[in-house]
Amino acid sequence: MSESREAAIEVQGLVKQFKKGPRAVDGIDLRVQPGEIYGFLGPNGAGKSTTVLMLTTLLPPTEGSARVAGYEVSQDGARVREHIGAALQEAALDPFLTAREHMRLQTAMHGLPKAERKRRGADLIERVGLADAADRKVGGYSGGMRRRLDLALALVHGPRILFLDEPTTGLDIQSRTALWEEVERLSSEDGVTVFLTTQYLEEADALADRVGIIDDGKIVAEGTPAVLKAEIGQPSVEAIPADPRRCEDVTRVLAPFGDGDQPHRVGDGIAVRLNGGDSTLADVVRALDREDIEVAHLQLHAPSLDDVFLAKTGRTLEGAGETEDEAPAAESTPA
Amino acid sequence: MSQATRIQIAELARRSIVRTLRQPAQVVPTIIFPLFLVAVNVGGLEAATELPGFPTDSYLSFAIAVPFVQAAIFAVNNGGADLARDIETGFFDRLALTPMSGGSLIVGQLAGVVALGVLQALIYLAVGLAFGASFAAGVGGAAVLVALALLIMFAFGCIGLFFAFRVGSSEAVQGLFPVLFVFLFLSSGSLPRNLIEQDWFRTVATYNPVSYLIEGIRSLFITGWDGEALGLAFGCAAAIAAVFMTLAVTSLRTRMART
Numbered sequence: 001m002s003e004s005r006e007a008a009i010e011v012q013g014l015v016k017q018f019k020k021g022p023r024a025v026d027g028i029d030l031r032v033q034p035g036e037i038y039g040f041l042g043p044n045g046a047g048k049s050t051t052v053l054m055l056t057t058l059l060p061p062t063e064g065s066a067r068v069a070g071y072e073v074s075q076d077g078a079r080v081r082e083h084i085g086a087a088l089q090e091a092a093l094d095p096f097l098t099a100r101e102h103m104r105l106q107t108a109m110h111g112l113p114k115a116e117r118k119r120r121g122a123d124l125i126e127r128v129g130l131a132d133a134a135d136r137k138v139g140g141y142s143g144g145m146r147r148r149l150d151l152a153l154a155l156v157h158g159p160r161i162l163f164l165d166e167p168t169t170g171l172d173i174q175s176r177t178a179l180w181e182e183v184e185r186l187s188s189e190d191g192v193t194v195f196l197t198t199q200y201l202e203e204a205d206a207l208a209d210r211v212g213i214i215d216d217g218k219i220v221a222e223g224t225p226a227v228l229k230a231e232i233g234q235p236s237v238e239a240i241p242a243d244p245r246r247c248e249d250v251t252r253v254l255a256p257f258g259d260g261d262q263p264h265r266v267g268d269g270i271a272v273r274l275n276g277g278d279s280t281l282a283d284v285v286r287a288l289d290r291e292d293i294e295v296a297h298l299q300l301h302a303p304s305l306d307d308v309f310l311a312k313t314g315r316t317l318e319g320a321g322e323t324e325d326e327a328p329a330a331e332s333t334p335a
Numbered sequence: 336m337s338q339a340t341r342i343q344i345a346e347l348a349r350r351s352i353v354r355t356l357r358q359p360a361q362v363v364p365t366i367i368f369p370l371f372l373v374a375v376n377v378g379g380l381e382a383a384t385e386l387p388g389f390p391t392d393s394y395l396s397f398a399i400a401v402p403f404v405q406a407a408i409f410a411v412n413n414g415g416a417d418l419a420r421d422i423e424t425g426f427f428d429r430l431a432l433t434p435m436s437g438g439s440l441i442v443g444q445l446a447g448v449v450a451l452g453v454l455q456a457l458i459y460l461a462v463g464l465a466f467g468a469s470f471a472a473g474v475g476g477a478a479v480l481v482a483l484a485l486l487i488m489f490a491f492g493c494i495g496l497f498f499a500f501r502v503g504s505s506e507a508v509q510g511l512f513p514v515l516f517v518f519l520f521l522s523s524g525s526l527p528r529n530l531i532e533q534d535w536f537r538t539v540a541t542y543n544p545v546s547y548l549i550e551g552i553r554s555l556f557i558t559g560w561d562g563e564a565l566g567l568a569f570g571c572a573a574a575i576a577a578v579f580m581t582l583a584v585t586s587l588r589t590r591m592a593r594t
Contacts, residue, residue, distance in 0.1 A: 058428055060592060078434065086432055092425030096357040097350065108346040109433035111339045137357070153429065 006070055008034045008161050008193035009055065013064035016050050016217075024050040026217035027064065032195060032210075034160070037187050039208025039225075040197040041305065047217040048197040049089055052165045055195065056086045069161055085154035086163040091146035095139030099130050099149050102138065103156065110157040124152040128182065144175025151182060161193045162186065168203060180207055201305045213309055220312040225305060232303040232311050234259055234277050237284055240269035240297040253287050269297065343439040344446060351447020355413060362451075365409040366458055369402030376401075376525065386530055391469070391557045399463035400552035401524045403484045404545060406455045407491035408515045414448040415495025415508040422503040422590065437587045441580075445492045452488030456481050463556070471559035479565070480555050486572040487548055491515075493579035500586035522546040544571040 009032040016025040025047045032038040042048050053059035055068055057077035066073045069083035093102060103121030112120060125134045128148040138146065147167055154162060164183065168176040184207065186192040198204055204211045205225050213221040213228075221228055237257070241250050250270045254263040259275035274280045281300050288295055355361050373395070381394045391397050421427040430440065460480060464470060472479065494515075498508050521536070522545040531537040540546050551568020554561035 056432060058431060058592075081432055081434065084432070086429075088425050088428055090425055092427075092429045094350070094354060094421075094426060096354045101350070101353065105346050105350055106429075106433070108342050109430060109435045111342075111434060 006034075007031045007067070008036070008069065009038070009195060010067045011051075011055070011064070012066075014051070014054060014061055014066050015063035016047075016054060016059065017062040022217075024217055025054070025061075028214070028217070028219045030212055030219065030222065032193060034193050035187060035191045036209045037183065037194040037196060037207055039204035039211040040195065040214060041199070041201070041204045041211055041309075042197075042214035043199055046214045048199075048214055049165055050217075051214070052086070052088065052163050052195070052197055056084060056088075056163050057081055082157070083159055084161045084163060085157070085159035087147070087150040087154045087165065087167055088163075089165045089169070091143075091150040093138045093141075093146055093149060096137060098135050098137055099125055099141075099152075100134045102149060102153055106153045106156045112156070120156055124155055125149075128152045129178070142175070144171050144178065147171060147175065147179055148182070151179070155186075159192070161195065164194060164196045166197055166199065168198070168200065176203070183207060205305055211305065213305070213312060215309070215313045221308055228305065228308045229303040232307045234274045235300055235302045236271050236273040237281060238266055238269050238271040238297075238299045238301060239284070239288065239295050240267070242294040242296040244268065246293055249291060249293055250288070253291050253293065254284065257284055257287075271301075339434070340436065340439055343435050344443045347435075347440060347443025348446035348450065351414070351417070351444055352450055354417060355447065355451055361413045365406060365413070365451075366455060368409075369405040370459070370462055372405070373398050373402055380525065383526060383530075388527070388530060390527060393467065393469060395463065395466060396468040396470075396556045397553065398524070399459065399468045399556060400549045401519070402459045403456060403480075403552050404487060404524075404548050405519060406452060406459070406484075407487045408512065408519065410448045410452060410488050411491045411495035411498075411515060412509055412512045413495075414444060414492050415499040415511070416505040418444055418496060418499035419503055419505040419508045422499065423505060427590075431591050437584070437591055441496060441583060441587065444496060445489055448492040448495075449485055449488050452492075453481060453485055456484035456488075468556060470556050472555040473559075476555045476560070480552060483548075483551055483555075483565070483568055483572065486569060486576065490572045490576035490579065493576050493583050497579045497583040497586055500583055500590045503590065518543055518545045522549055524549050544575065547571045 009030070011028060011030045014025055014028050015023065017023045028051065030038075040048050040051065050059065054061045055066055055073060057073050057080050061074055068080045071079040071083075073080050097105070100121060103125060104117065107117035107121055125131055128151060130145060130149060130152070133141065133145060138149065141149070151164070151167070167183075168179055171179070180203070183194055183196070187194050196203075196207060208225065210222065210224050211228060212219050223231075237254070239250050239254065241247060247265070247270055251263045254270055254272045257274055257276070257280055258272040261273055263270045263272035274284075276283075285298070376398050377395050380398075383389060384392050384394050384397070389397075418427075421430075460470075460477065470476065494511075495508065498511055502508065521539045522543045523531070523540050524545075528537055528540050528546060531540060547567040548571055551564050554564035558564070
């Protein structure tokens with residue numbers, strides 16, 4: 001097996017059709033390189049969790065092929081599990097056990113030698129910042145602490161590939177940022193491949209080297225966040241004059257900077273998509289100044305992953321899940 | 336059995352015991368409620384010992400067998416519901432991602448249930464003796480009593496595991512509790528079968544395996560060494576264990592559909 005060339009995760013035509021249920025995953029292809037953070041972005045019910053369950057060997061695929069760590073998930077499940085760690089949706093912890101007891105159980109289940117079990121558990125608890133709370137029952141932990149312990153438990157056997165299913169859902173921004181830092185460190189320092197599902201645009205944008213956008217069980221876009229956003233087009237600028245009577249002047253000034261579309265009214269201001277990208281913003285400011293137009297508000301709108309989702313599916317990501325027919329609970333229903 | 340499997344079973348059993356002991360609501364009623372019910376029955380039914388053919392002059396000696404089976408019904412409820420909760424919360428999936436075998440999970444979970452069952456059996460025996468129950472089988476009989484209680488606990492634990500794997504819902508497993516209680520009330524728990532006046536009740540009690548579990552335990556208190564009663568009790572418990580262990584293993588395979 002050539003470690004440097006072989007993908008950490010390679011999926012071809014993967015399908016999951018539930019009995020009397022939806023086709024939750026509908027023929028997806030993807031390839032994740034070793035050490036990469038791959039963001040799997042989509043609304044609720046898009047098929048993210050079903051994909052993760054198949055890749056982690058917990059749900060047999062209906063069709064297609066998926067190789068994880070070089071092993072086919074449908075044939076070499078045990079070998080796949082040796083190389084992966086997973087923190088699935090909702091921190092799966094026992095509220096009556098302490099963090100140290102969780103570590104004890106998890107290390108024993110993975111068959112670590114006795115001497116190593118205690119040391120490994122203590123190291124990981126320290127690493128995720130739970131040393132002070134290690135002997136407290138998990139039932140009293142905050143959401144962020146539970147997620148950090150969940151992550152630590154997924155790492156006890158030193159996996160090469162880590163699956164994180166919506167790891168920051170429901171967390172406050174501080175806990176979310178702390179988890180992002182740990183995931184980045186795992187990838188950059190330890191070379192762990194991370195397959196991360198999320199419905200948060202900013203999470204995919206901040207963490208992922210590459211993003212796959214899934215909707216209705218199909219991957220509708222894939223690439224680096226920058227490339228995906230660039231595909232959508234140039235950023236736009238929006239200017240609101242201090243004097244509302246000067247909107248026409250603003251329109252005239254902005255027109256030459258447009259990429260073909262005419263400036264248009266947005267609320268109290270005028271907006272246009274810039275033909276020269278965000279570097280044109282300084283020229284826009286100078287042009288407005290030359291015309292002696294006082295500006296109350298000037299804003300550059302860079303294309304977001306939501307714009308990408310909108311362009312590919314005709315819907316915005318936020319709220320897209322509400323129109324899905326597939327209930328998330330159906331995803332975990334074994335066929 | 337490999338060293339790794341033994342460690343897995345021991346750790347799963349430890350977790351099962353620790354988790355139960357940290358939930359007083361699971362432990363205290365399990366011990367107190369059956370004893371309370373016996374106290375009520377002894378108070379109200381002591382006169383039953385006057386009936387011709389009643390096997391003892393102490394209703395406590397007669398009724399103290401019931402808590403042993405009642406505790407096993409609690410074991411279905413507690414052990415099964417805990418496992419179902421693991422399935423609901425995803426803890427089960429976490430375990431499924433380790434090299435743990437399905438057998439380790441079942442044995443580990445049952446070992447925890449059985450360990451608590453032994454503790455309960457010793458408490459019931461001690462309380463019974465302290466309040467004047469006779470124990471005809473002597474010291475050796477106490478060991479047989481604990482062994483039988485352990486097997487009954489194991490058998491009923493298998494019922495809990497089967498339903499937990501099958502339905503994966505703690506609420507549904509807890510719904511079994513009243514159903515199993517009906518089996519307890521329609522048994523020879525309150526009166527010897529030959530003294531039950533109603534034909535239908537006597538028939539149901541005769542076909543109800545719970546009657547034989549109770550009668551086996553009761554024989555150690557009242558009769559001493561009754562081979563037939565003990566054989567039927569061990570046989571019924573073993574049969575329940577065999578049937579529901581098979582069903583539990585089959586359901587586990589479906590539930591843990593990892594590749």
